[in-house]
Amino acid sequence: MPKSILAVNAGSSSVKITFYTFDNPPRSIVDAAISGITAPPSTLKYQAGGRKHKEELKEKLGTAQDAFKYLLQRCFGDPELSEVASADDVEYICHRVVHGGDYRDAVEINDDTLGHLKGLEDLAPLHNFSALEIVRLCKAELPKVKSITFFDSSFHQTIPEAVRTYPINQEIAKANGLRKYGFHGISYSFILRSVAQFLNKPVEKTNLIVMHIGSGASICAIKDGKSVDTSMGLTPLAGLPGATRSGSIDPSLVFHYTNEAGKLSPASTSEMHISTAEDILNKQSGWKALTGTTDFAQIAVPNPPSEAHKLAFDIFVDRIQGYIGSYYVKLNGELDGVVFAGGIGEKSALLRRTLVDKCQCLGLAIDDVANDKGPGDEETVKDISKGSGKGPRVLICQTNEQVVGFDSFGWKALPRFPKLFDCLQDTEEWTIDAIEGDRLGTEVSTVVLGPGSADLQASGFRQ
Ligand SMILES: Nc1ncnc2c1ncn2[C@@H]1O[C@H](COP(=O)(O)OP(=O)(O)O)[C@@H](O)[C@H]1O
Ligand SMILES: CC(=O)OP(=O)(O)O
Ligand SMILES: [Mg+2]
Numbered sequence: 001m002p003k004s005i006l007a008v009n010a011g012s013s014s015v016k017i018t019f020y021t022f023d024n025p026p027r028s029i030v031d032a033a034i035s036g037i038t039a040p041p042s043t044l045k046y047q048a049g050g051r052k053h054k055e056e057l058k059e060k061l062g063t064a065q066d067a068f069k070y071l072l073q074r075c076f077g078d079p080e081l082s083e084v085a086s087a088d089d090v091e092y093i094c095h096r097v098v099h100g101g102d103y104r105d106a107v108e109i110n111d112d113t114l115g116h117l118k119g120l121e122d123l124a125p126l127h128n129f130s131a132l133e134i135v136r137l138c139k140a141e142l143p144k145v146k147s148i149t150f151f152d153s154s155f156h157q158t159i160p161e162a163v164r165t166y167p168i169n170q171e172i173a174k175a176n177g178l179r180k181y182g183f184h185g186i187s188y189s190f191i192l193r194s195v196a197q198f199l200n201k202p203v204e205k206t207n208l209i210v211m212h213i214g215s216g217a218s219i220c221a222i223k224d225g226k227s228v229d230t231s232m233g234l235t236p237l238a239g240l241p242g243a244t245r246s247g248s249i250d251p252s253l254v255f256h257y258t259n260e261a262g263k264l265s266p267a268s269t270s271e272m273h274i275s276t277a278e279d280i281l282n283k284q285s286g287w288k289a290l291t292g293t294t295d296f297a298q299i300a301v302p303n304p305p306s307e308a309h310k311l312a313f314d315i316f317v318d319r320i321q322g323y324i325g326s327y328y329v330k331l332n333g334e335l336d337g338v339v340f341a342g343g344i345g346e347k348s349a350l351l352r353r354t355l356v357d358k359c360q361c362l363g364l365a366i367d368d369v370a371n372d373k374g375p376g377d378e379e380t381v382k383d384i385s386k387g388s389g390k391g392p393r394v395l396i397c398q399t400n401e402q403v404v405g406f407d408s409f410g411w412k413a414l415p416r417f418p419k420l421f422d423c424l425q426d427t428e429e430w431t432i433d434a435i436e437g438d439r440l441g442t443e444v445s446t447v448v449l450g451p452g453s454a455d456l457q458a459s460g461f462r463q
Helices: 064-076 111-123 125-141 154-158 170-176 185-199 253-257 276-283 286-291 307-330 342-347 349-358 368-373 401-406 418-422 453-459
Strands: 004-010 014-021 028-035 043-048 051-056 090-097 146-151 208-213 217-223 226-230 337-341 381-383 393-397 429-436 439-448
Touching: 004 064, 004 125, 004 401, 014 064, 028 064, 043 064, 064 125, 090 125, 111 125, 125 146, 125 276, 146 185, 154 185, 154 226, 185 208, 185 217, 185 226, 185 337, 185 381, 185 393, 185 401, 208 307, 208 342, 217 307, 226 307, 253 276, 286 307, 307 349, 337 342, 337 349, 342 349, 342 393, 349 368, 349 393
Parallel strands: 004 090, 090 146, 208 337, 337 393
Antiparallel strands: 004 014, 014 028, 028 043, 043 051, 208 217, 217 226, 381 393, 429 439
C-alpha cells in the first residue's frame, strides 16, 4: 500500500495533524486537532472521510508532545483508517516550525540541522519550543520516518535589506541574528498561489496586501509574488496585537510596566527560558488583557458587551488600517487585491466591512451580501468586492497551514508531485536532490526552472 505524509502544526496551545495520501494530487485522509492544551479541558476535533467528531478530553495533556502522541495513537488506532495503521505507513513527517532563522527552504532533520534549530529555539522559545519537542520525539520514536521542517519565516527571505534591518549596532545585530524575519509564511504562500490562480494571474505578477489574522495576527505586502514587508519582526510579537500579544509598543514601556522585566518568568522551565518581559507582552496582553476574552468573536459584534470590547475592536482596526495605508504606498498603488485570511479574517464580516469602509480612499469597496455570507466550505477564495470595477479586489481566502508538506518550499524535500512544481514560479537556478522515478534519490543535480508553471509543464525540468 502506498505510504502517507503526515503534516504537523504545533502551536503554543494547539496541535493539528493531517495525514495525506502519497498520491498526485494528495488527498487528506484524516484531520485531527487538540486545542486548549494550556487551559484544560483540551478539546479534540477529528475528521476522517465523512466522519466528524468533537469531544472534551478527560486525559490530561500538559504539553504539545503529549497531545501529538495522543493524536497519533487515535489515528493509528482507528479501525476505519486502514491507510494509517502504524508508523510503517508514513513516508515523511512535515513539521510547521515558526522561526527558521536564515533558512530559505525546508530542511530534513538530522543531527546537524536539529543542532542548528536548537540555536533558533533560544531566539523564539515561545514559538519554536513545542514544534521542536515534537520533532525530537519523532526522531527518537519514529526513527525510520524522515522528518522535514518547514518554516513560517522562509517566505519572507525576499524582504529588502532596508526593511529587515533594525537601526541598532550592526555588529551585535549580525552576531545575534537580530533582524526582521516575519512569520505566517506557509499561510501567505498558500494564499498567494490560491489568489493568483483565482485572479488568473501569474504568481510573479501578483501584488497583494494579505492579512493573516487569528489569535496571532500579521499582514504582508506582496509585490510581484514576493514578500516585500510584513508586520511581524524578530519574533511574532511585533506588529498587530493578538489574542494575548501586545503587538508593537514602545520597547521601553515594559521597563515602566515592571522592574522585573529582565528576570526569568515563572513560566520558564528547565528546557525553555523566557523573560518576564516576553511573558507579559506575549501572553498577558492583547484582547485577553483588554477584555478578559481571547475570543475575537465576542469582540467583533455590532453591540459590544462593554466599552473595553469596543476599544479592543477599534485598536485592531486602527493598527490594520495603518499597515494597509503604508503597504499601499510601498506597492506604489499597484494592487491586485486585499485579502482577509485567518480565523478572524475569514469569519468576521464586521471587521472586514469596517476596515474596507475606512480604506475607501484606496478604491476598496465591499459587497455587503457577499461579505455577510462569507465563503462556502469548499470555496478557497471568495471575491467580496462591490461591482466589477477596476479597483483592487477585496477577497477572503480560507487559508491552509496544514498543506505544509506541499508548500513551494517543500518541493525539494518531497517526492516529485507535478502539483508541487506547479507552485514554482521562480526563474532562479536551484540545486535539488535528483529524483529517481517517483522517489527521492541521493545524487545532486542542477535543475533550471522556467518562469511559471506553464513553462514548467511545457519543458518538464531540464537538467
Ligand atoms: N465569527 C468570528 N468573528 C470574529 N472572530 C472569530 C470568529 N470565529 C472565530 N474567530 C476568532 O478567530 C481566532 C482564531 O483564529 P485562527 O486563525 O484559527 O487561530 P490560531 O492563530 O490559533 O491558528 C480566535 O480569536 C477566534 O475567536
Ligand atoms: C507566527 C504565529 O504567530 O503563529 P500563530 O498565529 O499560529 O500563533
Ligand atoms: Mg495560527
